[in-house]
Amino acid sequence: MTVDLVLRSRRTVLPDGERPAAVAVGGGRIVAVTDYREQVPATVDTDLGDVALLPGLVDTHVHVNEPGRTEWEGFATATLAAAAGGVTTIVDMPLNSLPPTVDAAALAVKQQAATGRCHVDVGFWGGAVPGNAPALPDLYAAGVFGFKAFLADSGVPEFPPLDAGQLAAAFAAVPALFVIHAEQPDQLHTAVSSTRYRDFLASRPPAAEVDAVTSAIDVARRGNARIHILHLSAAGALPVLAAARRAGLPVSAETCPHYLTLSAEEIPDGATEFKCCPPIRDRANQDALWAALADGTISCVVSDHSPCLPALKTPDTGDFSTAWGGIASVQMGLPAVWTEARRRGFGLGDVVRWMAEGPADLVGLADKGRIVVGAQADLVAFDPTPSYHVDPGRLRQRHPVSPYNGRRLTGIVRATWLRGAPITPDAPRGRLITRGTDDR
Ligand SMILES: [Zn+2]
Known part of the structure; x- marks a missing residue:
């Protein structure tokens, strides 16, 4: 043969x-x-x-923004960037595109927009927003991998956050995987206008993440829900996660290349290309995230590729409070993580476990993310x-704005x-x- x-x-x-x-x-x-x-x-x-x-990477956290904000990013450019970065499967987030993916009709609109434009395989998350719990079963039946919910402001008005009661209602509506943006709104001080990175960092303290992770785990435990903490930045939340996992609760977590490879100490004032939410924290925090990858408390590294127009990302004012919070890095994740992983003594097998196998397992793609017969x-x-x-000039995303530009x-x-x-x-x-x- x-x-x-x-x-x-x-x-x-x-x-x-x-x-x-x-x-x-x-x-x-x-x-x-x-x-x-x-x-x-x-x-x-x-x-x-x-x-x-390597097996093709699986990136379960990508904001494509098409349709609706296609001038920010679209399926053709996002998936070309993914392919150039070694990512062969992405799962698109339900917000920033219009309409947001909060019911089956909106999913159909997004699938229509994606048809014929994708260079890698593309799946979709649904969204849980106030009042849409009755729509979740149909959206799940239509094939989304689970549901994203915010506990704090999402950055776009059409995707509001859930309070604890609304989160419980979403969990009760459908037995799905829920992926949570975990920052507690009463711990955030986002109105502070400043060009200084340390002011921005102080406006989103670790306590906001620790409290939100604690509360999400608590609501999930009471509702028997399976949850996954998105883009974990604050190391202070790791003991909470580890304790929940030791207790046998179905909770997992991811972090992102920027939290693992960039640090607050090196971010110049006014450099809003580094802004993301939760924020990039200090080096000691970064060391703790690597330790959590090593011991399995964090199981996935995904990009949270979240592009926008250059004028929104790096406004002339350099004001962190108004710049878009998001880093577009689907193409840079693998080399960025490998550079730092290697320096810290990890191997390619570790990187593949975090960036291919872990995310594939998260969304149940058993025949992706690994080199085995049948995959x-x-x-x-x-x-x-x-x-x-x-x-x-080598970035394939729609706008080549990136904190990695010029980085070795x-x-x-x-x-x-x-x-x-x-x-x-x-x-x-x-x-x-x-x-x-x-x-x-
Ligand atoms: Zn995101």
Whole structure:
């Protein structure tokens, strides 16, 4: 039997570790994982040598903004950026696009907008907002992977936050995974107008996250809900999470490349490209986040790619209170995290566990995020050694505004395959995926 493709690498990252191997692909799936030098009749046989072969990353936290705010970002540009960053599956957040994905009709509008434009596979989150609990079962049946809820202001008026009672009502409406933006509004002081980063940081203190994580876990425990804490920044919330997990509660957490690789100490005043919510905190906090990845308290690293117009992101005033809170980094996550992971003594297998396997497991995509026989042949050639300065001209997102611009990173994506075929800018082959999708 001749297979479609064989990719060989001396650094193939498999679930049980990194080793020389050959990966054979047929019909878009991995059909064999063999010795590096094994002869397998194949239409295309590529030896990557010391360039690592990874499973395509799964980024479950991306804001595409189309339709409605397509001038901020759209499916074509976001998914091209994803592919260039080694990400082969994204799950789109329910807000910032218009309409927000808060009922089945809005999901249909978004799927229509995405059709034919995606270079990687795209799934969708639904949104839980005040009053839409009755709409959640139908939206879930339509295939969203779960529901996002905010406990504090979301940044856009059409997606208001839930209080504890509304959150309980959402949990009661549907037995789904709920993903929570955990900042407690009464601990935030967001009206403070300032160009100084330390004022912005002080306006969103760690206590806001600790209180919100505590309260979300409490409401989830009483409602038997499965929750996931989004973009955890404050290390102070880690003991709360760890205790909940030790008690057997179904709660997990993610963090983002910017919390792991950038620190408050280095952010210049007026540099609003670094603004995100919750904020990037200090180095000691960052060390604790890495420790939580190492011990499994945090299981996923995802981008929270959240672009907007350059004038909103970096206003001339340099005022942190009015700049958009979001960092667009779906393309930069892998090299950013690898650069720091390597410095701290972690391996590519760790990075794959956090950025591919963990997020795939979070949303139940058992046949993505790992190199095993039967999985979809979503694969990445990642050269882990070259160092370079990030060139905004190479960013594929709609607007190349990024705190990583000019930063020195190590590791670069050389090629990305979706279901065994290379991703190329001219032919979008990404599928729209739904919860429970398995096309075998
Ligand atoms: Zn987000």
